[in-house]
Amino acid sequence: MASYEKRGTGWQFRISWQDEQGKRHTKSNGGFRTKKLAENAAHDLEVKLAHGSHIDRADLPLVDYWHQWCTTYKIGKRAVATEYFYPIIETTLKDYFGDTPLGKITPLKWQAFLNDYGDTHARSTSSKVNGYIRAMVRTAINEQTLHTDFTFDAEISGERGVDEADKYLQLDQFAELVNLAHETADFNHLATVAVYVGAESGMRVAEVLGLTWDCVDFEANTLTINKSWDYIHHTGFKPTKNESSNRTVEVLPAVTDLLRQVKVQQAAWMLKTGQRDKHNCVFYSKYSQVLTGAACNKALKNMETKIGIPNDDQITFHGLRHTHVSYLLSEGIDIYYISKRLGHAGIQITMSTYSHLLDAQKSKQASKAMVALDKLAR
The missing domain is CATH 3.30.160 (Double Stranded RNA Binding Domain)
Structure with a gap:
């Protein structure tokens, strides 16, 4: 009434x-x-x-609505690393908007927030925050708490930085790194083994660390990726990034030969020390735990320094994945095969991520096409 x-x-x-x-x-x-x-x-x-x-809910402070939304729809349903970001966003919203009601957040106010946030954060982080809030707003619209999307058409700001897919070694550096890793890798230098496996397979570091001995086929020379290892929050095994990440990757006999050697060395160490690994992990080290991502990156950095790569040009373990792709593309390997090898959900993801590398191959492919077409004229 x-x-x-x-x-x-x-x-x-x-x-x-x-x-x-x-x-x-x-x-x-x-x-x-x-x-x-x-x-x-x-x-x-x-x-x-x-x-x-539910127009009454529009009077809730933005930060309170965010908290309720996360608790209802997200907490306990997402990866630990993703859920770690939710309270960070909550603190950010509280600091900037205070108790401003959800219904009072206009596109102008939201854009001002993004502009301010972008002054101190990377563009990718600003985009992630905007994406999370947009998902929340869609829920608010669906329950008729809001009737317009204040994140619509928002402009993302912030430093672009170097795109992850642009961080890769030159091919001569890659060859030198792979050779060094193979020469020095053994059970006592298990992080070096991880670097070698990552370089040769294009696997993510969590996938490498998640390998168990039953995943290694010494006869077929393949590695099966069906789980990964949570080296950040130390919760043990976790699912792969997505369903398409579950795959089997072909590797050289040199890779499985090295892993066979590591298995023998690991078994001898366990027999000597009485240690056991209930998970049967390939990268269970002499420190009685599975390797960490930090240990793998440290080993990689030491090798990069040893072969003379300047600090500014050095890559992380994830850069090995991009370098692996760069090398395969330079050798004319089909992009569809590469996509499957990486565990991408579709070829469009691979083409989008590595468009700059594909462009670099365009002139080479154009020359090959002209040679092929010239044969028809003879």
């Missing part, structure tokens, strides 16, 4: 209603030039309420 009151030169309405739990709410709005305009606005709200709108 709505009531109306003239205040000064304008009109105000007030409506009241009960929610599903029987709690009574009121909402008022003023500044209407005529009573008729106030009546129309009140009627619109009453219609929305009759159709299940």
Whole structure:
């Protein structure tokens, strides 16, 4: 039921209603030039309420709505690394918006926040924050708490930095690194073994560390990726990045020969020390634990320094994956095969991620095409 009151030169309405739990709410709005305009606005709200709108939730502070949304839809349903980011966003929203109600966040206010946030954060991080809030807003629109998307068409700012897929070694550096890794890798230098396996397979570091001995086929020279290792939060095995990441990768006999040697050395160490690994992990080290990502990156950095790669040009373990792709593309390997080898969900992801490398091969492929077409004219 709505009531109306003239205040000064304008009109105000007030409506009241009960929610599903029987709690009574009121909402008022003023500044209407005529009573008729106030009546129309009140009627619109009453219609929305009759159709299940939760306009009362728009009065919740943005940070409180975010907390409720995360708790209801996200916590316990996502990877640990993803859930780690939610409270960080909550603190950021609290610091910037305070107790500003969700319904008072306009596109202009949100853009101002993104501009400010981008001054101190990478563009990729700003984009991630905007994406999470956009998902929350869509829920708010679906439950009729909001009726417009204040994140729509927002411009992302922040430092671009170097794209991950641009971080790869030159091919002569890659060859030197692979040879050094193979020469020095053994059970006592297990992180070097991980670097060698990553370079030869294009696997992510979590996939390499998640290998168990039953994943290694010494006869077929293949590695089966069906899980990964949580080296960040130390929760043990976790699923691969996505379903398509479950795959079998062909490797050289040199890779499986090295792993066979490591298995013998690991077994001898376990026999001597009485240690056991219930998970049967390939990269269970002499420190009685599975290697960490930090240990693998440290080994990689030491090798890069040893072969003379300047600090600014050095890559992380993930850069080995991109270098692996760069080398295969330079050798004319089919992009569809590379996509499957990497465990991408589709070839478009591979083409998008490595478009700069594909462009670099364009002139070479064009020359080969012209030679092929020239044969037809003879």
